[in-house]
Amino acid sequence: MNKRSPFLNVFSVRWNFSVGLVVLLVLVTLGTAAEPVHSQAALDLDRIQRATVFVMQARSVDDDLIITCIGSGTLVSRDGLLLTNAHNTVPNANCPGDVLIIGLTVFPGEPPIPRFRAEVIQADPGLDLALLRITRQVDGRLLPVGSLGLPFVELGNSDEVPLDETLTIAGYPGIGDDPVTLVTETVRGFTAEPSGGSKSWIKTGGSILGTMSGGGAYDQAGRLIGIPTTAPITRASPEAACLPLQDTNSDGLIDTTDSCVPIGGVINVLRPSNFARPLLRAATLGLDLAIVTPTRAPARAAAPPSFSRLFFASSERDGMPLDVVQRMPTGTTSVYLFFDYDNMTPETVYELRVTVDGIPRDVFGLSPVRWSGGTSGLWHIGGSADQPVWPNGTYIFTLFIDGISAAAPIVLLIGGGQDPSPQFSDILFGNNIDANGNLTGNGLVVGTGGIVYAKFLARSMTNGLRWTAVWYFQGAEVFRTPPETVWTDGVAETKVISVENPGGLLPGVYRLELYIEDRLSATSDFTVAGAQLSSATRIFSDLHFTTAASDAEARTAPPISSYSSGVETIYAVFDWEQIAPGTPWTMRWTVDGESFYQQTMPWGAAESGENFLVRLTSPGGISDGTYTVELLMAGRRFDAIVAAPIGIGQLPIDRFAEAGGIPLSGQILDAQSRSGIAGVTFVLVSEDFNASEFTEQWDQEQVYALAVTDRSGRFQLDRPLQPGAPYSVVIIAEGYLPIAADGIVVAADDDPVELEVYLTRG
Amino acid sequence: MTVVEIGEPQNELTQRQRWSHYFVLLYALVAVVIGINLRDAALNASAVYTNVEAGIRAQYPQRWLIDTDGDYIFRVRDMTRIGFKTTIQVATRPIARNTTVRNLVDSLTLDRSQTLAAYGVINTEPFMxxxxxxxxxxxxxxxxxxxxxxxxxxxxxIEGLDILTVEGDQAIIITFLSEVSQYEQTLPIFERFLGTLEF
Structure with a gap:
């Protein structure tokens, strides 16, 4: 289809040669615009398909490369950063390869062609995200820095994706012999996990094939808002899906005796793209963060991963259940499955399968995904934000680890009215309680002291009803109310209980369980750490930035409030007190308010100490910006600083970060022979200059984009044109009359522009 | 006996006509010379690059695209050329006090063999x-x-020529790159460039 080209109203052509000749030819045939596969103003499917790459992890064996894992990925920067899963790129037991081959869709509608090699530069194995950088040509030669200009997509804000939003999923459905495929899906809900909050996963239907894992999910504006994710379960599992691709044992046959490539099942969840932002920010700035202070994970006996103590809750707060339920009323939109976990690792693959009245329902489950929590603790899967109504029925939830059932199934009934049974809920903890019965403290973390109070709500309780409170410390029971304890508070809506140790409660993770007639009615974990002050808990203190020539000097170097541009290393230093080994804590770093590092990890240093040292480096100099460190425990911030501007105190503008715009490509032909001319230079001059100014100075700084035609005369600009900006064009080739033109403007709703330009010999 | 000669009457050129011919030839010759000069002036026209910070000044061919935003001090390319764009580049790299030109050659070879296909040094020789x-x-x-x-x-x-010299604590690398079939033809451009280079 022909369309009006932005080049039709161009030609104010000036071309000045020193000999005074003015030679110009305006012989341009313009106007054919490339038709995208499905024409949509905002959703640039052509760009999405080109930005979707095929990722092959391979293992070097002698002179051969044996493919170990496959998946999809998405280019997120023009210089070759790509976002994909960690399970098929970061070496692990399932995917032990050491080379990453990247295939691109060079010809639309055809399978990907291996073009490059990449390296993992940022990864979060638990979140199953990895950021790769293309560094080499496929034959292993290094690529010159800045030599790539690849099509890419921008990340959208996945928190803004609404229920029922239509998404376009891009990925490679096969093992490398299929073209990139687009699948339309709908947002059917969101799944909460402690590691990622209420939108840890975006739920979709089950029409996405496992090999599309690592690809991209796009909203209607064409922004990347999710990464289709499923992790293949271990090869040892009877349910493992695996395909032999090569004759890895050199017996002349490709059969089941050869190493196979895990392909996973179907995908029904997307990892929201906001989880990838810290990785992308750290990668683009070249930041590397290291904890210098020696830390050591608490020693644990080797044991297989396990789940236990499954129960349901209608809601949660900061990862803790507000109640414990066995049934829920009609119209329920909020259901959480809680359970304890032990011996888990980021490589452990877990899964939730749900049947409703005996029929499997993927939409309520979770396809096999990597574990994003710690080694042991309390976990939940569920959701309440923007959820559809759960239909009435009998739900059976079954948890799996690496494809094997990990705990006895648990049943939830949905239907009828509110459960009238007596109920405890909403447990909060504190060191003190005031005259009005209010707890002091933040509810889930209390300072070390002799006593801890727990306050909870009671509903429908009657005097004489037997109830029990059980207190645990680091998993072991430490106190239980006598068996004959009965309720004596009548219809009181709140109750406060406490546990006391005159010698002081040891720091660590505690748990309280409340039972009514031997039925678990409420439970919550809390952390004892730090010193209890009058109204607050002090765990971390004296957090400051500093600079020094070495790690040793940094521990005693004075605080510094700003840095000059180009500094390559900065340190954050803090003191701590009363933190038990293994207690989860979180460190978050931001630059200009944007997170580039957030990690929750078990405490591994001494119980108390000074000058905990964290080092931030960037070999080429840390980018200008305002850097912030926050220290958290149980989701609460205990110390933070916002006082480390570097250079001008804000990030520089990346003029290549804009993926939006109108792509321009085309072909330059000989006007006489009508054949393509190779090696012709096509210069798009920046909007701040015109063609005449450019041809007087020939300065690269005036160039917006530059392309050279290939053997068939085809060219492709590596930067899209911005709507409304007036560009100029200069086309030159030895032996042909040059062309120059000003005032080239594209509109926001233009399709990709395809030019056909004829040059005349001269 | 009377002999009668029959023939066309001879048209003797007048002196004026002869001079006219001489002048036409002279004018044509002058025009050719002027044309050649103009062509040479056009082809050999140069622009000046000055970098006070690096202490470098040079004249490079006019209408070659100049670029200072890379791992070099400056680079100019003949964008009119079909195929590979003939390139002249000046770069520096820090060196230790005891680094020799031989070390520099080895270092360049190692670096380039990582990125350039079939990279091979043909020869090295002293150059003034x-x-x-x-x-x-x-x-x-x-x-x-x-x-x-x-x-x-x-x-x-591609055929390349590096002129390597050591200046204080840095090496200066002046590079000429051309498609191998055009190398001899384009080398004089580089030689003219070297003649104007000051550092």
């Missing part, structure tokens, strides 16, 4: 820069291939 500075000339070849994965071009054999 026009400003009487002693240098080393290294000639090499490699194969240039298209980096844009969406375009199809045949690889091109």
């Amino acid at each position: 820069l026009p400003n009487e500075v002693e240098a080393t000339a290294m000639t090499y070849t490699y194969v240039q291939s298209e980096l844009n994965p969406y375009l199809q071009s045949l690889p091109t054999v």
Whole structure:
């Protein structure tokens, strides 16, 4: 289809040669615009398909490369950063390869062609995200820095994706012999996990094939808002899906005796793209963060991963259940499955399968995904934000680890009215309680002291009803109310209980369980750490930035409030007190308010100490910006600083970060022979200059984009044109009359522009 | 006996006509010379590059695209050329006090063999820069291939010439790159460039 080209109203052509000749030819045939596969103003499917790459992890064996894992990925920067899963790129037991081959869709509608090699530069194995950088040509030669200009997509804000939003999923459905495929899906809900909050996963239907894992999910504006994710379960599992691709044992046959490539099942969840932002920010700035202070994970006996103590809750707060339920009323939109976990690792693959009245329902489950929590603790899967109504029925939830059932199934009934049974809920903890019965403290973390109070709500309780409170410390029971304890508070809506140790409660993770007639009615974990002050808990203190020539000097170097541009290393230093080994804590770093590092990890240093040292480096100099460190425990911030501007105190503008715009490509032909001319230079001059100014100075700084035609005369600009900006064009080739033109403007709703330009010999 | 000669009457050129012919020839000759001069002036016209910070001044061919935003001080390319764009580049790299030109050659070879296909040094020999500075000339070849994965071009054999010299604590590397079939033809451009280079 022909369309009006932005080049039709161009030609104010000036071309000045020193000999005074003015030679110009305006012989341009313009106007054919490339038709995208499905024409949509905002959703640039052509760009999405080109930005979707095929990722092959391979293992070097002698002179051969044996493919170990496959998946999809998405280019997120023009210089070759790509976002994909960690399970098929970061070496692990399932995917032990050491080379990453990247295939691109060079010809639309055809399978990907291996073009490059990449390296993992940022990864979060638990979140199953990895950021790769293309560094080499496929034959292993290094690529010159800045030599790539690849099509890419921008990340959208996945928190803004609404229920029922239509998404376009891009990925490679096969093992490398299929073209990139687009699948339309709908947002059917969101799944909460402690590691990622209420939108840890975006739920979709089950029409996405496992090999599309690592690809991209796009909203209607064409922004990347999710990464289709499923992790293949271990090869040892009877349910493992695996395909032999090569004759890895050199017996002349490709059969089941050869190493196979895990392909996973179907995908029904997307990892929201906001989880990838810290990785992308750290990668683009070249930041590397290291904890210098020696830390050591608490020693644990080797044991297989396990789940236990499954129960349901209608809601949660900061990862803790507000109640414990066995049934829920009609119209329920909020259901959480809680359970304890032990011996888990980021490589452990877990899964939730749900049947409703005996029929499997993927939409309520979770396809096999990597574990994003710690080694042991309390976990939940569920959701309440923007959820559809759960239909009435009998739900059976079954948890799996690496494809094997990990705990006895648990049943939830949905239907009828509110459960009238007596109920405890909403447990909060504190060191003190005031005259009005209010707890002091933040509810889930209390300072070390002799006593801890727990306050909870009671509903429908009657005097004489037997109830029990059980207190645990680091998993072991430490106190239980006598068996004959009965309720004596009548219809009181709140109750406060406490546990006391005159010698002081040891720091660590505690748990309280409340039972009514031997039925678990409420439970919550809390952390004892730090010193209890009058109204607050002090765990971390004296957090400051500093600079020094070495790690040793940094521990005693004075605080510094700003840095000059180009500094390559900065340190954050803090003191701590009363933190038990293994207690989860979180460190978050931001630059200009944007997170580039957030990690929750078990405490591994001494119980108390000074000058905990964290080092931030960037070999080429840390980018200008305002850097912030926050220290958290149980989701609460205990110390933070916002006082480390570097250079001008804000990030520089990346003029290549804009993926939006109108792509321009085309072909330059000989006007006489009508054949393509190779090696012709096509210069798009920046909007701040015109063609005449450019041809007087020939300065690269005036160039917006530059392309050279290939053997068939085809060219492709590596930067899209911005709507409304007036560009100029200069086309030159030895032996042909040059062309120059000003005032080239594209509109926001233009399709990709395809030019056909004829040059005349001269 | 009377002899009668029959023939066309001879048209003797007048002196004026003869001078006219001489002048026409002279004018034509002058025009050709002027034309050649104008052509040479056009082809050999140069622009001046000055970098006070680096202490470098040079004249490079006019209408070559100048670029200062890379791992070099400056680079100019003949964008009119079909195929590989003939390139002249000046770069520096820090060196230790005891680094020799031989070390520099080895270092360049190691670096380039990581990124350039079929990179090979043809020869190295002493070279005297026009400003009487002693240098080393290294000639090499490699194969240039298209980096844009969406375009199809045949690889091109490139011949390069590095002029290497040490100045204080830095090495100055003056590079000339040309498609191998055009190398001899374009080398004079580089030689003119070297004649104007001051550092």
